[in-house]
Amino acid sequence: MNAKPTEKELEILQVLWQGGPATVRDVNDYLSEKREVGYTTTLKFMQIMHEKGLVTRKKDGKTHIYEPAISEHDAQSSLITDLMDTAFKGSAMRLVMGALGARKSSPQELEKIREYLDSLEGGKK
Amino acid sequence: MNAKPTEKELEILQVLWQGGPATVRDVNDYLSEKREVGYTTTLKFMQIMHEKGLVTRKKDGKTHIYEPAISEHDAQSSLITDLMDTAFKGSAMRLVMGALGARKSSPQELEKIREYLDSLEGGKK
DNA sequence: AATTTATTACGAAATTTTTCGTAGAAAGGT
DNA sequence: ACCTTTCTACGAAAAATTTCGTAATAAATT
Structure with a gap:
C-alpha cells in the first residue's frame, strides 16, 4: 500500500500503468524513445523492483511479464504524503495552495x- | 529561484527559515534534538549548500553565520513542480486532488x- | 546440429547523497 | 604562555541510486 518509488522506478511504473503488463524489452523500448538507456539497466531496475515488491512478474517462456504491484493512486499518495510531511508541515492545505x-x-x-x-x-x- | 534541495538539505533550510540566521552549531543543536547527527555532518552539509548557492554566509569572528539563499516558497514551488511533472503528468489539478x-x-x-x-x-x- | 539472437542473473562500476574522522587554526580561560 | 574548547577545511567512508558489462542459458533461425 505504501512504498515510495525512486525517480527511475516511477518512470518504469508509469509505463506499466499506462500500457499494461509488459516485458523488460517492452519497457526498455518505450523508455528508449525519450532517452538513452541500456537494456540491462532497465532489466536491473525491474529485478530490483521485483525484490522490493513494486512489481509482480510471471514467466512466459524464456521471458518475464511484469505488472505493477501498487496502483498509481497508492504511489501518488505515498509521494504526496512524503512531500507534505517533509516540506509542508504535514498540511494538505499548504501543499494544495502551493x-x-x-x-x-x-x-x-x-x-x-x-x-x-x-x-x-x-x-x- | 529554482533549486531542488535534497531531503537533508531541506531539513537544514527549514531550521534557517524558521529560526533565522544561525551558525552551524545552532543548526546542529536543533537537529540533534530530534535525531543523532554529528557536528561535522551538519557542517559539511552547510558547506555544500553554500557551494550550491542554497545558503549565504558571512564571517563573524571565527564562525560563520548562515542564511537561506532561497525562500521557503521558492523551495516549495520547486519541489511541487518536480513532483507534479514526474508523478502527475504536469497537472496541478491532479496533484491537488491527490x-x-x-x-x-x-x-x-x-x-x-x-x-x-x-x-x-x-x-x- | 550449429549459429545467431534474446533473455536472465550476477556483479560491479559510476553517481549522488549522507555521514564522519582528522588536522589545523582561532578563540577563550587559567 | 599553555591548555582546552570550538570552529573550519578537507578528504574520504558509507549508503542509496543509477548504470552497465559479462557470462550463462534458452529460444529461434538457418
Missing part, C-alpha cells in the same frame, strides 16, 4: 477542484 | 482553499 500557485490551472480545472471539495464535505450544500 | 484525498483537511482548511480558488479566478464571485 500547487495551485506553482502552476496555473484552467478555469475548467479549478471548477473540478471545487466539485471535489464539495464531494469531500459530504454533499453539504 | 493531496486532498491523501490526508483529511478540516472544514476550516477546505474553506481557505475555496477562498484561494476565488482569489485565483480574479475575485470572480
